[in-house]
Amino acid sequence: xxxxxxxxxxxxxxxxxxxxxxxxxxxxxxxxxxxxxxxxxxxxxxxxxxxxxxxxxxxxxxxxxxxxxxxxxxxxxxxxxxxxxxxxxxxxxxxxxxxxxxxxxxxxxxxxxxxxxxxxxxxxxxxxxxxxxxxxxxxxxxxxxxxxxxxxxxxxxxxxxxxxxxxxxxxxxxxxxxxxxxxxxxxxxxxxxxxxxxxxxxxxxxxxxxxxxxxxxxxxxxxxxxxxxxxxxxxxxxxxxxxxxxxxxxxxxxxxxxxxxxxxxxxxxxxxxxxxxxxxxxxxxxxxxxxxxxxxxxxxxxxxxxxxxxxxxxxxxxxxxxxxxxxxxxxxxxxxxxxxxxxxxxxxxxxxxxxxxxxxxxxxxxxxxxxxxxxxxxxxxxxxxxxxxxxxxxxxxxxxxxxxxxxxxxxxxxxxxxxxxxxxxxxxxxxxxxxxxxxxxxxxxxxxxxxxxxxxxxxxxxxxxxxxxxxxxxxxxxxxxxxxxxxxxxxxxxxxxxxxxxxxxxxxxxxxxxxxxxxxxxxxxxxxxxxxxxxxxxxxxxxxxxx
Numbered sequence: 001x002x003x004x005x006x007x008x009x010x011x012x013x014x015x016x017x018x019x020x021x022x023x024x025x026x027x028x029x030x031x032x033x034x035x036x037x038x039x040x041x042x043x044x045x046x047x048x049x050x051x052x053x054x055x056x057x058x059x060x061x062x063x064x065x066x067x068x069x070x071x072x073x074x075x076x077x078x079x080x081x082x083x084x085x086x087x088x089x090x091x092x093x094x095x096x097x098x099x100x101x102x103x104x105x106x107x108x109x110x111x112x113x114x115x116x117x118x119x120x121x122x123x124x125x126x127x128x129x130x131x132x133x134x135x136x137x138x139x140x141x142x143x144x145x146x147x148x149x150x151x152x153x154x155x156x157x158x159x160x161x162x163x164x165x166x167x168x169x170x171x172x173x174x175x176x177x178x179x180x181x182x183x184x185x186x187x188x189x190x191x192x193x194x195x196x197x198x199x200x201x202x203x204x205x206x207x208x209x210x211x212x213x214x215x216x217x218x219x220x221x222x223x224x225x226x227x228x229x230x231x232x233x234x235x236x237x238x239x240x241x242x243x244x245x246x247x248x249x250x251x252x253x254x255x256x257x258x259x260x261x262x263x264x265x266x267x268x269x270x271x272x273x274x275x276x277x278x279x280x281x282x283x284x285x286x287x288x289x290x291x292x293x294x295x296x297x298x299x300x301x302x303x304x305x306x307x308x309x310x311x312x313x314x315x316x317x318x319x320x321x322x323x324x325x326x327x328x329x330x331x332x333x334x335x336x337x338x339x340x341x342x343x344x345x346x347x348x349x350x351x352x353x354x355x356x357x358x359x360x361x362x363x364x365x366x367x368x369x370x371x372x373x374x375x376x377x378x379x380x381x382x383x384x385x386x387x388x389x390x391x392x393x394x395x396x397x398x399x400x401x402x403x404x405x406x407x408x409x410x411x412x413x414x415x416x417x418x419x420x421x422x423x424x425x426x427x428x429x430x431x432x433x434x435x436x437x438x439x440x441x442x443x444x445x446x447x448x449x450x451x452x453x454x455x456x457x458x459x460x461x462x463x464x465x466x467x468x469x470x471x472x473x474x475x476x477x478x479x480x481x482x483x484x485x486x487x488x489x490x491x492x493x494x495x496x497x498x499x500x501x502x503x504x505x506x507x508x509x510x511x512x513x514x515x516x517x518x519x520x521x522x523x524x525x526x527x528x529x530x531x532x533x534x535x536x537x538x539x540x541x542x543x544x545x546x547x
Contacts, residue, residue, distance in 0.1 A: 019057065021048035024092050024101035032106045032176075033080045043076035043101060045092040057094060065089040068198065069105045080105050085174035085199040107199055108176045111192070113183070116165065120180050120214060124167050127212060129222025135159040135211050137225045138498035141526035143464060145231035145511040147482070148197045152259025152531025156185040156499045157209045157225060165219070167210045171227075174199045185499055202234035231525065233511065235482045239546040240305075241490055241530065242286075243507050244275030247537030251277055251288070253305070259531035265300060265308060274298075276321060279545050280345070282329035287345075290314055293321045293387050294337045299348065305547055312348045321387035324366040324373060326400075333364045333373060333405075335387050340364075340375075342405070354405045356398070362387045362441075365424045365432075366400075367454070373398045374411055374423040374432055376441075389442040393421045395434055412452055412459060419444070426478050426487055430454055430514065433462075433476045433489060445470035449491060449524075451517055460517060465510035465524035471495040472505065479509075479544040487512040490530065490542035500535035507533060507542045 023046050031039035047057035064072045066088035070080035078090070085107035091100050110121040138156040140146075146153070155168050168179040168186055175196055179186060188196075196205060208227040212219040237256040242264055245252045251274060253264040265288065266274055274288040284303035289295045296314035320334030325345060332343040338360035342352045360378040367373065379392040394414035399406030412420055412434060421441040423434040432452050436459075437444035448466045450459040466473050472494035479488035493508045508527035517523035533539055 018050040019047045019094055019097060020050055022046070022057070022060070022092060022094055022097045022099035023048075024090060024099045027101050028104075029101065030104045030106065031080060032108050033082050033085065034108045035082050038070070038082040039080040039105065041078045041103075043072070043078060043090055043092070045076065045094065045099065047094070060092045060094045063091045063093070064103075065091070069103075078103070083107075084195050087174065104173060106174055106176060107195065109178070111177070111179045113181045116180055116182075117214070117216070119217065120165060120219070121167075121178060123214065123217070123219040124178075124180070124210065124212065124222075127219040127222045129210065129212065129224055134223040135209055135225040137207070137209060137228050140207065140228055140230055140528060142226075142228040143231075143526040144228075144528045145233060145525040146197075146528050147233050147235070147237035147256070147488070148201055149194075149236035149257040150197075150528070150531070151190055151193070151257055153188045153193060153528075154185055154499045154531075155188065155207060155209070157211075158184075158498075159223065159225075160184050160211045163213070164211050164221075165214050167212075169208045169210065170196050170205050171208065172200050172203060172205045174203070175205055197232045200232045202232070204229050204231045206230075231511070233482070233486055235486075237479070237488065238482060239480050239544060241479075241507070241542050241544050242277070242279070243490075243492075243542040244273075244277070244540045245534065245537050246273075246275070246540070247534065249273065251275070252533075252539075254530060254532045261532040261534065264305070275541055276323075277541060277543060278323055278325060279543055280325040280329045281546055282327065283325075283345070284547070285311060285325075285329070285345070287320070287323055287325070287332065289320055289323075294319055295321065297323070297334070299345070302545075302547070315348065318343070318348065318350060322363045324364040326366055327368060327370045333366065335362050335364060335375075338362065338378065338387060340405075352404075356405065356408055360390070362390065362393070363422055367425050368427055368429040370400065370402075372400055373405075374425065375408070376421045376423065377408060379414060389440050390421075391419045391440055393419050393441060395420050395423050395432070411456070422474060422476065424477055425454060426512075427481050428487070428514075431487070431512075431517065433478070434459075435474050435476070437474075443472065444474075445472045445494065447472050447474040449473050449476050449489075451512070451523065453517075458520065460520065460522060462510065462512075462524040463522045464526050465489070465491070465508075467495055467526070469495075475540050475542065477542050477544055480546045485513075485515075487514060488544075489524070490544065491527075492540045492542065493527070497529050497535055499529070502535040504536060505538045505540060506530070506535060507539050 045060040069086040206227040210224040212222040252261040276289040297320040299311040301309040319336035323334035376393040395412035396408040397411040437447040476491040507530040510527040513523040
C-alpha cells in the first residue's frame with residue numbers, strides 16, 4: 001500500500017509539472033531606435049502546468065523572424081539595430097510547444113541642413129499650426145508606388161516664404177524620419193532612402209511638409225501640408241529602361257537603382273532619328289529604324305552595354321517602322337507604310353509580305369508565348385502618314401503557327417469616335433495595354449491608357465495612371481517581371497513634373513496590381529517620374545530591358 005501511495009504521489013507531481021501551454025510576455029511590444037541609440041527588451045516564457053498553475057520557464061529556445069531589426073539571445077534578451085525599423089515575430093519553443101509575441105521597431109531620426117540650429121526639431125515639436133493651409137505638396141503624387149531601390153526621389157512643395165524652415169516628415173508605423181531644410185525641393189539621399197524603404201518594404205510611408213518661421217528659439221506661423229502616401233514594393237526593380245530623347249537625338253538608358261540617364265545609341269558621329277526601337281531578350285539585339293516611318297532599319301548587338309556592335313546596318317530596301325520580335329529571336333514582324341513584313345532576323349532576310357485582309361496595319365506586339373500577335377488594323381477614312389499618324393484604329397489578334405500568320409480577329413473592337421492603338425502584351429502574357437484617344441495616334445493630348453485581359457474581356461481604364469485632364473499618356477511598355485504580385489508599366493506623358501516646372505513629354509511609371517485587374521477594378525497607381533531624365537526634352541518609347 002505504501003508503495004502504491006508513493007507511485008501515486010509521484011505520478012501526480014509529474015502531471016502537475018508537465019507544461020501544457022506556453023505564452024510570451026510581453027505579447028506585443030513597440031520599441032523605438034535611432035542612430036547610435038539601439039533599443040533593448042526582455043522577453044519571458046510563461047508556462048501553464050498540468051494543475052493549471054503558471055510560472056516562468058527557462059527551458060526554452062528563442063528565435064526572431066526578422067534578423068534585419070536585431071537579435072535575440074538564448075535568454076530572451078532582444079537588442080535592436082540602430083539603422084532601421086521593422087516588424088518581427090518572437091518565438092519561444094519548449095519541446096513541441098510554441099508561443100509567439102509581436103515586436104514592432106520604429107526608426108526615428110532628425111536630419112538638419114548644414115547651419116541649422118540643433119534646437120529646431122524640438123521647436124517644431126512644441127509649435128502649433130494649421131494642417132493643409134498654405135502648403136501644397138507638388139511631388140511625389142499621392143497614392144504612388146515605387147520600387148524598393150528607386151534612386152533620386154525628390155520632394156517638392158509650394159507656399160514657403162524666403163527665410164522659413166521646412167520639415168519633411170517620412171512617417172509610418174516603422175519610420176519617423178524628419179528632415180529640416182531651407183530649400184523648397186529636397187532630393188532624398190540614397191542611403192536615407194534605402195533605410196526608409198528597407199523599413200517599409202511591402203508597406204507605405206506618408207510624406208508631409210511643415211513650414212514655419214524660426215526666431216532662434218521658437219518656431220511660429222506653422223503650416224502643414226496634407227500627407228501623400230507612397231507605397232514601397234517588396235522587391236528591387238531590375239534591368240534598365242531605354243527611351244528616345246528628341247532633344248539629345250539619342251536613345252537614353254537609365255539602370256534600375258540609378259538616377260542618371262546616359263546616352264546609349266547612336267554614337268555622336270551618327271545623326272538622325274532612331275526613336276522606334278525594340279530589343280530581343282533572346283538575342284540581346286536591338287533593332288532601330290532610321291528617320292522614323294518607313295525607314296531603313298539597323299540591328300545592334302547590345303550584349304555588352306558599354307560596347308555596342310553593329311550586326312546589320314541600313315541595307316537596301318529592307319524597311320521597318322514599328323516592329324516586334326518573336327520570343328525565340330528568329331522572326332521580326334514589321335510594318336512599313338501600312339504593310340506587314342516578315343523577316344528572318346538572324347539572316348536579315350525578308351521572308352514574306354503577308355497581305356492579311358488587305359487593310360493597313362501598324363504597331364505589332366508579339367505575345368510572350370509566341371503563338372499570336374496583336375496589331376492595329378486601320379480602318380478606312382484616313383489621312384494615313386507612314387504608320388505613325390492615323391485614326392480609326394482597332395486592335396486585332398493574329399495567330400502565329402511558327403512559320404506563318406493566320407487570319408486576323410478582332411481583339412478590342414473599334415469604338416465610335418475613338419482611335420485604338422499601341423497594343424503591348426504584359427511579360428506574363430495575361431494582359432494587353434493599349435491607347436485610346438479621340439484623335440490621331442501620333443501626339444493626341446487626350447490619349448489614355450487601358451488594360452484588357454489577353455484572353456479577351458472588357459477594357460479597364462487605368463484611372464490612377466491616367467490622372468485627370470488631357471495629359472497625352474501613350475507609348476506604354478512593360479518592365480520585366482520583378483515578382484508574381486506586381487507589374488510595372490512605363491509610358492510617356494505630358495503631365496507637368498512640378499519639380500522642374502516642365503510639361504514636355506516625360507517617362508512616368510505606374511504599378512499594376514493584376515489581382516485588382518482580375519476583379520475588374522483599376523489596377524494602377526499614381527505614377528512616379530523616372531529619375532535621371534532631362535526634363536527639358538521630349539521623351540518617348542520607354543522600352544524595358546533585363547540588362
